[in-house]
Amino acid sequence: MGIFELFSIAIGLSMDAFAVSICKGLSMKKMSWKNAIIVGLYFGGFQALMPLIGYALGTRFENLIINVDHWVAFALLGLIGAHMIKESREVCEECDPSFGFKTMVTLAIATSIDALVIGMTFAFLKVNIVSAITLIGIITFILSVIGVKIGHTFGNKHKSKAELVGGVVLILIGIKILLEHLGILQF
Numbered sequence: 001m002g003i004f005e006l007f008s009i010a011i012g013l014s015m016d017a018f019a020v021s022i023c024k025g026l027s028m029k030k031m032s033w034k035n036a037i038i039v040g041l042y043f044g045g046f047q048a049l050m051p052l053i054g055y056a057l058g059t060r061f062e063n064l065i066i067n068v069d070h071w072v073a074f075a076l077l078g079l080i081g082a083h084m085i086k087e088s089r090e091v092c093e094e095c096d097p098s099f100g101f102k103t104m105v106t107l108a109i110a111t112s113i114d115a116l117v118i119g120m121t122f123a124f125l126k127v128n129i130v131s132a133i134t135l136i137g138i139i140t141f142i143l144s145v146i147g148v149k150i151g152h153t154f155g156n157k158h159k160s161k162a163e164l165v166g167g168v169v170l171i172l173i174g175i176k177i178l179l180e181h182l183g184i185l186q187f
Contacts, residue, residue, distance in 0.1 A: 012169035017043035025151020027097035044141030046108035054119020070181030081171035
């Protein structure tokens with residue numbers, strides 16, 4: 001998997017965190033860069049940690065699904081992408097204005113569950129996990145900080161678009177992986 005695919009996956013995975021960051025920005029009466037950085041650290045940290053856990057799990061089960069790994073990657077990316085597209089159509093819930101530990105850990109876990117599954121896919125595809133989690137963590141951190149600022153400045157109109165774009169990107173990458181393994185598409 002090349003840098004372009006890893007970058008695209010990082011962007012796609014970060015869209016849930018970006019959407020929640022917009023919501024956190026909406027909940028702030030006054031823009032606080034300290035809180036924006038806190039959001040970025042939680043979301044970026046968990047988005048980097050979860051694929052690492054998934055990768056460790058994936059390497060344990062690799063022998064069981066080595067012959068169908070491309071179908072598994074396609075299915076997982078497709079399901080995650082479809083779920084994100086579905087979420088983009090839902091009405092935004094009320095934002096919790098808290099930036100406390102319990103709230104942020106809960107949100108960070110909720111926005112990074114899909115990254116756990118992607119980590120399993122990385123194991124099947126023999127992706128350099130250090131590069132992948134570093135890129136995912138940094139991109140999620142940056143987009144989360146930007147999301148807080150956008151939420152505070154512009155409001156809720158960008159939240160659903162971010163989730164929609166993230167879902168489409170993940171589905172397209174899943175299709176690309178499948179087509180490459182079937183020999184239909186070659187890069």
